[in-house]
Amino acid sequence: MNENTSVSATAAASATPIVTAGLLVIGDEILSGRTKDKNIGYLAEYLTAIGIDLREVRLVPDIEDEIVAALDALRSRYTYVFTTGGIGPTHDDITADAVARAFGVPLDLDPRAVALLRERVGEAGLNEARLRMARIPRGAALVDNPVSKAPGFWIGNVIVMAGVPTIMQAMLDAVAPQLRTGAKVVSESVRADLREGDIGTELGDVAKAHPEVMIGSYPFADEQGRPNTNLVIRGRDPARVAAARAAVEAMLNEVRATLAGTSAS
Amino acid sequence: MNENTSVSATAAASATPIVTAGLLVIGDEILSGRTKDKNIGYLAEYLTAIGIDLREVRLVPDIEDEIVAALDALRSRYTYVFTTGGIGPTHDDITADAVARAFGVPLDLDPRAVALLRERVGEAGLNEARLRMARIPRGAALVDNPVSKAPGFWIGNVIVMAGVPTIMQAMLDAVAPQLRTGAKVVSESVRADLREGDIGTELGDVAKAHPEVMIGSYPFADEQGRPNTNLVIRGRDPARVAAARAAVEAMLNEVRATLAGTSAS
Structure with a gap:
């Protein structure tokens, strides 16, 4: 960015x-x-x-x-x-x-x-x-x-x-x-395809590095009933929301690669 | 009673x-x-x-x-x-x-x-x-x-x-x-078949005469989409709830008779 x-x-x-x-x-x-x-x-x-x-x-x-x-x-x-x-x-x-x-x-x-x-x-x-x-x-x-x-x-x-x-x-x-209205909050949602507990620490690091946006983590059961997680990035500045989203996606790829490596080893 | x-x-x-x-x-x-x-x-x-x-x-x-x-x-x-x-x-x-x-x-x-x-x-x-x-x-x-x-x-x-x-x-x-629990609240519901505005004053009088119970009035649209009202009598003493319910029903009969008289005249 x-x-x-x-x-x-x-x-x-x-x-x-x-x-x-x-x-x-x-x-x-x-x-x-x-x-x-x-x-x-x-x-x-x-x-x-x-x-x-x-x-x-x-x-x-x-x-x-x-x-x-x-x-x-x-x-x-x-x-x-x-x-x-x-x-x-x-x-x-x-x-x-x-x-x-x-x-x-x-x-x-x-x-x-x-x-x-x-x-x-x-x-x-x-x-x-x-x-x-x-x-x-x-x-x-x-x-x-x-x-x-x-x-x-x-x-x-x-x-x-x-x-x-x-x-x-x-x-x-x-x-x-x-009504007076303010800058709208822009919200982007990313489906993790990982369990919340698999990404909590890494997501916390991303949140710390992007203090100007709010990152929420919401567990849900997917179509097969398996635990999954939606990550929602919210903020008033679309550029900063986009940057945080990119960081979230990079983090998810890394965790997925690590988990795949773990299960392969 | x-x-x-x-x-x-x-x-x-x-x-x-x-x-x-x-x-x-x-x-x-x-x-x-x-x-x-x-x-x-x-x-x-x-x-x-x-x-x-x-x-x-x-x-x-x-x-x-x-x-x-x-x-x-x-x-x-x-x-x-x-x-x-x-x-x-x-x-x-x-x-x-x-x-x-x-x-x-x-x-x-x-x-x-x-x-x-x-x-x-x-x-x-x-x-x-x-x-x-x-x-x-x-x-x-x-x-x-x-x-x-x-x-x-x-x-x-x-x-x-x-x-x-x-x-x-x-x-x-x-x-x-x-959990510690107290006396349960007993609740009785009466369908008025009258509009809330037709009974508000009379219902207020019943509520005043029965201060030991709570009487709520909840408008709703009936099966034909016509305005109707549910009256809910709540209290911890079943006898007092029953007495208030009887008073509510007597009041409804009186209002219905009055309205019928009005429309007939």
Whole structure:
């Protein structure tokens, strides 16, 4: 690899700031195992693809103090905090209350949200329960819900979304164009055709020699059920990722040759 | 319901202490979305079934400071902390290091663990990488791994397991008989055949009148794609859960009658 190429590519990459995110999943039903979360994996993949680093996820129950504490921990650390769950019409939906408390603002009945719900259920359907979904922390922007109208909202660096996956996904599509994004992480995957334990030391040496990329090692069982390993090289600078990949491949060839020599001897 | 039955059942239930747990999921590959976690839902359901309350889950990257901070936060709050991920043979497997640091104990090469690995891969296969998996914080008990031998471990109230779901599940089976468990949570589910927004206020009243149980409301689309709601009543005292269930069903009948009256008028 040409050293100059690498340096200039790095300079370009580092000019783009790193944008980070935390995710707060809210709901007793996830912690009891009754409902299996489908949002963490979706959001993780989505944010990675648009250049936002998901750095931490927390799952907490429907307890206001717990939600507020987790929100405060996450929103002080990351560029954005996404929340899922707890914005429906029933007594156990307390996310809006917790967010308003965390930001120290009143939780008002929002006329924009009321209008959206009226459009959906009519004046007669606009009962006390449904009006809960129109309580929005003062100063928040609404997040469009094309599926069932009841909006999410965005206040400070916190984006509050529904827990139902189809609605969460639609809300994420609605906010994504307005999110700041950083340099995308480039990821390359190499199938080792070796067991993780056969390459651990050598891979550690490659990782040490390439500190500017992250190298992950993921064991899996291949088509015949034999232990195999995927190596994933990730980084913001494509030239450095390519260089590390080349080093990983050279290392794999060496280990394979050594093992073949051992078994031949 | 007979009030006396309820009181004595409660006394019996409250004699069994509540046992809680936190879960720490460790790994860049989950936060990047490359790997979808399958352990949270499994562990949540498993612990609920044996009478342990999962109260919080955190996902953190392969960064030692982050793992230590999350471990310390969770182990001071819950009866048990389970961890998944980061105990393999490669440089990015740093869970044992983090746990040893959190407990302030040395990370020794454990002769018991070495013997297990030797049994699996033979003396020749016992290279530096595989020996990483035999580094166990001093004082920890080993957790059996019937799948691939490399053990998990248990130190203080922290139980360290593999991230690969089949291995994690086997390790959980291995430790479960030794876990303290509390009164099991009894759960009853009622299909409302009403929309969540139609019953939110009335359901809130039932919840207020039955503070000793948790009542959750979970919207779903029925077989015809119409909005419907599952109500889940959870509690440690079966008599109180049954009483709350009866109140929920009475409420649903009333709302259905009212709505039928409205549409007829």
